[in-house]
Amino acid sequence: MLQNDAGEWVFSQDLLRAMVTEYYKSLFSVDSSGELLRLVVPCPKLPWDQLPLLDEGVSLAEVKKALFQMKPWKAPGHDGFQAGFFQRFWETTSSALCQTVTAAFEEGILPNTLSETLLVLIPKVPNPEHLRQFRPISLCCVAYKLITKVLVNRIRLLLHDLVAPNQVSFIPRRQAADNIILAQEIIHTIRRCSSKNGLMAIKIDLEKAYDRVNWSFLRDTLRDFGFSEKWTRLIMLCVESSSLAVLWNGEKLDSFRPQRGLRQGDPLSPYLFVLCMERLGHLIDREVQSGAWKPIKAGRNCPGISHLFFADDLFLFSRAGEAQANKIKEVLDEFCAASGAKISFEKSKIFVSPKAHGSASRMSSLLGIPSTNDLGKYLGVPIIHGRVTKATFKEIVEKVQRKLSTWKSKLLSLAGRATLVGAVTSSIPTYHMMTMLMPKNVTSILDSMNNRFLWGGNEHKRGVHLVAWSDVCTPKSMGGLSLQRMELHNRALLQKTAWRFLMEPGSMWVRFLKAKYGIGDDIFRFLDNKPKGSPTWSSTWKGLARAFSFLSAGLKWRVGNGRTVRFWEDPWLLNVPLTHSLDPSFAIENPGVLVREYINPEGGWNMDKVFLDLPAEVALKDEADVDGGWAWLWKLPLPSRWLHFVWTVRRDRLLTNSMRAAWGVSFSPNCSLCNDGVESVVHVLRDCRYASIEWRIIFAVTLWRLWTRRCDFIMKSEDVSLEANPLISNIMDTAKEVMTALVDPKPAAATNFCVQWESPSDGTVKLNVDGAAKGNPGIAGAGGLIRSSTGAWLMGFKLHLGVCSNVEAELQAIRRGLQLVWDCGYRVLICESDALVAIDLVRNGDVMIHPLGCLIADIRSLLNREWRCTLQHIYREGNFCADWLANAACSLDEELELIANPPDDMRMLLDADARQRPRLRGDRSKRERLDDVFLPGLHWRAIPVRGREQDSKRAYLCSLLLHQARKFKDNCWSVAT
Known part of the structure; x- marks a missing residue:
């Protein structure tokens, strides 16, 4: 039973079905009471050179990629087929699927059956009483989602440059934590503001945000961003052709055609909604640039923050004053009139500086939004209005307790309980831990609850704890169960945020923090000068400052050419300088010597100098065996x-x-x-x-x-x-x-299928390389060989690498092989490796943050020389010769061996490749x-x-x-x- 709009309870199933259909038919219908406004505001345009990439034809590989990106067993559409079916029978269904997608892209054809969508109603509250307390989720068929998934894969790469940094949802390289940190810092600034009028923050709640988007507004938005007419027509075809039917108690109700709204459940809808909300950001930016909207700044050189968006979660900031309130109301009214959005004033909140007496009531009256002293949560994390205490995380503790109490621990095995603790209860506080340092008493309570449940106990009874919690939380390779200790988990997640602070200096949240607290280029020097912090620091920044102290202990230099790294005084080999690992009586002649002094011209170590300057027990020390x-x-x-x-x-x-x-x-x-x-x-x-x-x-x-x-x-x-x-x-x-x-x-x-080594065309040589490590890390080697179009041996090499990982060995093989081909004078080359991970790192790896970034940069530099060089993947069965050389290099006495003639033990393998003999793979x-x-x-x-x-x-x-x-x-x- 549910209440209708008049507040009357409806019990009859026939009346309920009719009420449900009519409600959603009305929700997705355009309000004819007023004419929609056309927004005229500056908007960034798509780069002209990107437009052809969006409009080009669809390939079979692109369709396959989109299909296999889908979760295989999510709820099916009206046809009952899930993505897993098409993935399993890809060879059979690929042609039909590709034809369907191609028809949509090239001819603008979308069969009616693909547009049929079921609406499933998900309760937003525990015991819903009204239809507005349900969220309608669309169940689209796989073929339709495949079309929109291809659209998404093309558009999402462009959103980072189109969408302002204030919006972080669904944008690559942005995280919700960015806006959470900014929101916490701005609220901290508002609380400390002592000016007469103060500052204010407004949380805006949009009523049925996705369902009320007007289609004409969406079309105008796409055109304003510079999308081509072909692209715009295709997107609008996907949106406007939909047919909806509510699934009520397992029964499909009468279908109807919507006139507005975006389907939640369609892969394309979140990205279209982000573009629509960005138009509100453009309106705000226009007023900020004109000076009518005064954003909040926390320092002289601090970027002004006027708004933070995460999909339909809106946070607005400005000075508190009548003119500001009127301007905010004007901007919101203009956006709603153009887009069809509707603000839920009773669910929105306004917070004004506590020291600005009377401002809160004035702002609330002008905006029609209730004022509050506690804004509650933002993106699921409580907004801090004071000290971080045990009470701040009371809800998390209660949520974990509710989860544990619903599971009957006595009916579960140890494996089942460990899985639930690792996958569910330990992950509940993860989102909070990324931006906040939890008090130890909170992490202890969480650990205690997880430990008690693991051993079959509950809040009233203690089970038999056979193994200590500290041992349980060690990695499986060391004899534990790889469960998380909450305090260490919190530290690790905060250190990841601190690492992003170091790696993303241009991000808005980083620039805001640096300006607010006067941080220079060296964050560690700044913190060293303030070992005890400052009472003016926010709880969020105090937690991050602690994270930097943990992070600094785990940082070490990544050695490139060794010209800036000090051999003795910088942490480059270990997590501490080498001087900390030596006996105090050991005398160092030149403490400031650079690492480059110990590297020979070939890029290897000058072992004579290493043994001369470094004690033998340190120079020959192997890495500790961490496998227990x-x-x-x-x-x-x-x-x-x-x-x-x-x-x-x-x-x-x-x-x-x-x-x-x-x-x-x-x-x-x-x-x-x-x-x-x-x-x-x-x-x-x-x-x-x-x-x-x-x-x-x-x-x-x-x-x-x-x-x-x-x-x-x-x-x-x-x-x-x-x-x-x-x-x-x-x-x-x-x-x-x-x-x-x-x-x-x-x-x-x-x-199963056959793999064979294929000879290159005339005038081209082929380089096959491989790396091998006897352990990960372990004693490693790299090897490779150059062959002609007839399969004849031209040159080979074996390279002993000492102790390193598999990935590093594969990359070293690629680098050494490319250099060898260049030195031999060949300028048309195909380089093959069976290490797909290494090839992907060369193509897409971030050289700035990856531990092997210098090695990757060297390979890219070699590839970009003036020659025709192709790097491609080959299966292991086609790379046996290089594999033989790499394994032989592990026991090589010298560092590098160039091989002019093929070894006798390899002749059988070489002959098989030259004859292009197939090998079975499956x-x-x-x-x-x-x-x-x-x-x-x-x-x-x-x-x-x-x-x-x-x-x-x-x-x-x-x-x-x-x-x-x-x-x-x-x-x-x-x-x-």
């Missing part, structure tokens, strides 16, 4: 519940009788199965006579079944057999199920990937098990788990044989 022997566990193809069980076993934290007795919750520590000894983890899972036979068969599956048998025996001993054969049969059946479900699922369609199953990880060189079809060759998946899994058992044995205990 846990990585193998999380790679096992087993259910998460089993993996978490093995994790507790590895940590020796199973709740056995011995542990229960030690804690005083059991009378006897003895084994419940054999009564022959104390029931420790080792006993129940290995030494018990009922476990010793099964132990030799399978590792992880056996551990799980033994433990569950023990628990079942205690609860219902008369129904549980202790004979070995039934358990072995159960284990083998389980292994078969695991093999079928997780290790070797049958693909629905074969995707989507390798999980079984094959496990071979690479756990059983290198061992094929599953011929694995000896108990002295026989068995061609079976069961044999494979047994061997796999026995292999892991041996690894487990070496890491944990010695297994009696």
Whole structure:
């Protein structure tokens, strides 16, 4: 039941259906009471050279990219098909989809069936009573969304230059945190303002903002921004051709044609709405430039802030005064008259400087907006009007508590509870943590709630905490579960914001902060001069200042040519200067020497000088092994519940009788199965006579079944057999199920194909390169070879890299190979690498912030020389020769070896490439990937098990788990044989 506009309750389903249809038909209809205004205000234009890119034809690759960007299993449209269907059967459906998109772009044709849209009503409040308390979300069919997705992919790259920095929603390289920080700082400025009239901030709430956008206003907006008529017609075709029908209690109601509005759920709608709201920004900028609208400034050189937009969240700022209030009202009225927007005055708020007595009531009266002393939230984050205390984050704590209380922890396994803590409760405060430093008592409460839930407790009862929370929060590779400690999570997110402060000096929020607090070019020097801060700092800036102190401890120089980095006194090799790692008695002759003095002309280290100046124990020191022997566990193809069980076993934290007795919750520590000894983890899972036979068969599956048998025996001993054969049969059946479900699922369609090395055309040489690292990081090498159009060997190289990551090895291979080709005098080149990540970094990586930025810049410089050079990807099966050289380079004694003639061991590979012999490639199953990880060189079809060759998946899994058992044995205990 719902209330109608007269406030009467409607119970009849027939009346409700009629009321719903009529309400939304009226909402999407143009109000004929007044004529819409045409805005005439300066507007930035699209660059003329970008227009052809928008209007060019659609390629199959572009359609495929748009399709696979969609979430596969989101709610379908009226036809019932989801994006996942078309993604799965792309080869079959690609032609029809591409024809549909091409027809829309080139001919302006959109079939009526694509325009049919279902409206699903999502409640905006817990118990809605009126239709206005629902948000209508459009369910469009995939083919239609594919058209608009292609439009979005083309337009979004241009929005950064078209839309002012005051608007941050859906704009690449902008974040909501930018506006949150600005809003907090401006409110802090307003609160501290002591002038007579003061300053004011106005939060504007637009009623049904998307649904009220007038189509003629949208068309004018597109033209004012300089979009071509073809592009404008296509967008308006998508908008105006829609047919809507409300989905009410699973029933499709009568359809109708809207006359205005943008469909929420259409990929294009948010971007069109941003462009429409930008017209309001243009009106405000016009008044600011004329001097009629006085924006808020927090310093002499501070940029004036008149408005902040995030889609339909509007925040306006100005001095408080009658003339300012009238001008704001005039601008808002003009925008509403042109766009069809409607302000909800009762939901809007105005905040005026507290020291400006009487101004709040005057401004409220003039604008018709209620005044307040607390603006509540902005973009989901509470606006700070005082000190940050525990009460500031009370709502977050309560929200986490509500989430936890709705889940029955006793009905969930440890794996299920860990997943919920990591994916849900730990992520709730993340948005706040990006801009605010939470008090320690708040983070402690959140950690306590998560810890209690993880171990099966609740707010009234404490569970058995088998592992300390600090250990649980360590990475999985180090023996933890990779859950988040809230205090450290808060620090990390604030440091990311601080890093953006360093990397984006031209951003509006950075310029505002620098001007407000008088920060120069060196933020660290500024903070060093004010170690205790200042009472005039806002809570937001105090949190960021703390983040810089954490960040500085983790910064180090990225060495390029070494001309500006001091070898001893700058943190470039470690996170601290080398002088901090040396014995105090070690004498340094020249503390200011630069790193470049230790680099040879070829770009490598001058090892003689390094060993001369640096102690041998430091020069030869390897990087610490951060793998605690846990990585193998999380790679096992087993259910998460089993993996978490093995994790507790590895940590020796199973709740056995011995542990229960030690804690005083059991009378006897003895084994419940054999009564022959104390029931420790080792006993129940290995030494018990009922476990010793099964132990030799399978590792992880056996551990799980033994433990569950023990628990079942205690609860219902008369129904549980202790004979070995039934358990072995159960284990083998389980292994078969695991093999079928997780290790070797049958693909629905074969995707195998052949790959071969292809010779270049006459007059062109081909360079194949590869990098290899025995670990990540680990001992690494790079290799490559140059071949002619006939496949003949021209030159090759092997490069020893010391210790580095896989990505760095791949990039080093590309750089060294390109330099070698240039030195050999070849000027028409194809360079191939099987490292798609490295190629993407060369093409799109940010050299300013990436740790390997100097290396990427070198490669780009080589590519831009006066030659014809193409960098492209090749599958691994077509790059075996370069792979051989890279692996051989890992054990190279010297740094670089140039190879004029092919090695004898490579001739078979070279001959296969020269003959362009194909090699089979396909989507390798999980079984094959496990071979690479756990059983290198061992094929599953011929694995000896108990002295026989068995061609079976069961044999494979047994061997796999026995292999892991041996690894487990070496890491944990010695297994009696």
